[in-house]
Amino acid sequence: MNCDETVYLHRKGKRKMAVTINGEEIEAAGKTLADYLKEAGYDTRGIAIERNGEIVPRSRYAVTRLQDGDKIEVVHCVAGG
16 A cells, blocks of 8 residues: 555545554454464464563463554564574
8 A cells, every 4th residue: 555545545534454563564453462363374382472562471362452553573482592
């Protein structure tokens, strides 16, 4: 979506509800973090989630609802030396 489309949609009240995940804007607002991760094919073992600069405990994935403008980072943990 280019800048002109964004302005047009915003003026028409049809602005997309977007979340930025690992630098990519995705229409995921309203979903729980657990639902998004499952749909995107993530194995929740071995990852950490940061939402707007705060770590989200794994126990909160099912109740953490993504909101318009959220910035999410999904970090894969790697073992080794």
